[in-house]
Every structure is written in C-alpha cells, then in structure tokens.
Amino acid sequence: MTQVPVIESKNLDLTFETADGPVAALKDVSLQIGAGEFVSFIGPSGCGKTTFLRCVAALEEPTGGSLTVNGMSPEEARKARAYGYVFQAAGLYPWRTIAKNIRLPLEIMGFSRAEQEERVNRVLELVDLAGFGGKYPWQLSGGMQQRASIARALSFDADILLMDEPFGALDEIVRDHLNEELLKLWARTGKTIGFVTHSIPEAVYLSTKIVVMSPRPGRITDVIESTLPQERPLDIRDTPEFLEIAHRVRDGLRAGHAYD
Numbered sequence: 691m692t693q694v695p696v697i698e699s700k701n702l703d704l705t706f707e708t709a710d711g712p713v714a715a716l717k718d719v720s721l722q723i724g725a726g727e728f729v730s731f732i733g734p735s736g737c738g739k740t741t742f743l744r745c746v747a748a749l750e751e752p753t754g755g756s757l758t759v760n761g762m763s764p765e766e767a768r769k770a771r772a773y774g775y776v777f778q779a780a781g782l783y784p785w786r787t788i789a790k791n792i793r794l795p796l797e798i799m800g801f802s803r804a805e806q807e808e809r810v811n812r813v814l815e816l817v818d819l820a821g822f823g824g825k826y827p828w829q830l831s832g833g834m835q836q837r838a839s840i841a842r843a844l845s846f847d848a849d850i851l852l853m854d855e856p857f858g859a860l861d862e863i864v865r866d867h868l869n870e871e872l873l874k875l876w877a878r879t880g881k882t883i884g885f886v887t888h889s890i891p892e893a894v895y896l897s898t899k900i901v902v903m904s905p906r907p908g909r910i911t912d913v914i915e916s917t918l919p920q921e922r923p924l925d926i927r928d929t930p931e932f933l934e935i936a937h938r939v940r941d942g943l944r945a946g947h948a949y950d
C-alpha cells in the first residue's frame with residue numbers, strides 16, 4: 691500500500707487580483723511531502739514561500755490546482771488541528787506569562803485544566819524552557835521567545851509544524867543554536883516540518899528536502915533530496931557533501947533570480 695503524502699499539491703496556482711493588476715504568487719506548484727520529512731522553502735522575496743504555507747494552513751484560497759493536507763482539504767485539516775504554525779515574530783501576548791501564552795490555544799480548544807497544565811509543562815521541557823513558564827515575554831531573550839512560540843505551536847500535538855522564517859530576526863550564533871535544537875526536537879517528535887528561510891546554510895543544515903523557488907510568477911525551480919545523514923553536528927557544514935548541496939541551491943536561486 692502506498693502511503694498518502696502528508697501534504698500534496700498538484701499544479702497549484704494562486705493569483706492575487708490587486709489594484710495594479712494580477713500578481714501570480716504561485717504558478718503550477720506541484721509537490722509531495724511525506725510523513726516525518728523536514729522540507730525547507732527557499733527563494734528571493736516574493737517567490738510565494740509564505741503564500742504556499744498559508745495555502746496549506748487554509749489562510750489563503752488557491753485559484754487553481756489541488757492541495758491536500760493529511761488527505762483532506764486544507765480547511766478540513768485546519769478544523770482537525772493538523773498543524774501548528776510558527777511566525778517570524780514570536781507573537782506572544784506581553785500581558786500573559788510564557789505558560790499562559792502557550793496555554794491559550796489549549797484554552798480555546800477546550801482542554802481540561804489538568805491537561806492544559808500537563809501539556810504546557812511537557813512542551814516547555816521539549817524546547818528547553820522548563821522553569822521559565824512564570825516569566826513574561828519581555829523577560830526572555832529573542833531566541834527564548836521564539837522557542838516559546840514553537841512550544842505554543844507544539845502544545846496541541848499536531849503532526850505538522852509550519853514555520854515561516856522563525857529565526858530570521860536572530861543573530862547568527864543564536865540561530866545556529868536554535869537550528870541544532872530544532873533538529874533534535876524534530877528527531878524526538880517525528881513531526882513533518884515545512885520551513886521557510888532565506889538562508890542557504892540553514893536550509894541545507896535542517897532539511898531532508900529543499901524546495902528552491904523563484905518569483906514572477908512564484909514557482910518551483912528545483913527540489914533537492916538531501917544526502918546528509920540524520921545526525922548532523924554543526925560542523926557538518928564544512929563537509930564536501932554539505933557544500934555540494936549548498937552549491938546546487940545557490941545555482942537554483944541564481945537561475946530564477948531577476949537581479950532587480
């Protein structure tokens with residue numbers, strides 16, 4: 691029996707009608723993402739990376755083609771709480787403690803008080819923030835805030851984690867550390883991850899599959915299956931295998947770049 695892909699798009703199109711005319715944010719995007727894959731989307735500004743994730747999350751309506759999430763329509767998958775979503779800005783409420791921020795979706799979903807408590811503690815531990823639940827967001831560093839927002843997305847235990855440039859605003863050392871932590875978390879939880887980034891090293895370090903995109907219209911120019919082992923210390927970035935994949939990503943980006 692063949693396994694149903696977790697995310698499958700076929701000839702997906704999304705054209706926005708704007709005052710300046712139509713904008714083809716996605717054109718003919720066909721892609722399969724299997725269970726437990728870590729898939730990065732990389733490409734210049736405006737190539738449709740965010741739009742693709744938003745279609746998966748049923749936040750945008752495609753204008754053509756088909757898209758399924760866990761074999762369902764994105765809308766059905768949203769109702770089935772198939773995914774957690776992590777945005778570029780941590781988006782934590784400043785008047786709620788970290789624990790209460792993480793608890794918010796659980797409150798909305800109607801989990802019992804005891805279950806909320808248990809889940810909050812579990813995900814705080816998963817992202818290495820045990821002991822910080824009582825702090826307010828402003829008492830935490832940017833990296834810790836982003837870990838808290840990942841914990842919030844993990845709290846209701848969805849199989850899919852959608853992450854839109856979660857580490858884009860952090861300095862490189864913090865980012866390296868969070869990349870390492872994210873890989874460990876992925877290995878521990880077996881989630882399927884869709885991850886948007888502008889960084890070639892980040893995409894190559896994290897992914898099992900790298901989707902290279904180009905703008906006007908937003909489309910896929912290359913899909914690279916990583917040959918790197920699952921166990922990845924940071925210094926893997928100096929190996930010939932790593933550099934070879936990075937090179938191919940760069941070639942794909944160059945081919946689709948308009949230089950304007």
Ligand SMILES: Nc1ncnc2c1ncn2[C@@H]1O[C@H](COP(=O)(O)OP(=O)(O)OP(=O)(O)O)[C@@H](O)[C@H]1O
Pocket residue numbers: 706707708713714715733734735736737738739740741742908
């Ligand atoms: N709601 C909208 N209305 C009109 N145009 C939109 C809308 N959302 C996105 N677009 C356009 O669609 C294209 C793709 O945008 P998108 O945000 O998906 O790109 P991106 O690759 O994620 O870019 P970035 O790296 O800057 O986040 C862009 O040209 C953008 O201006």
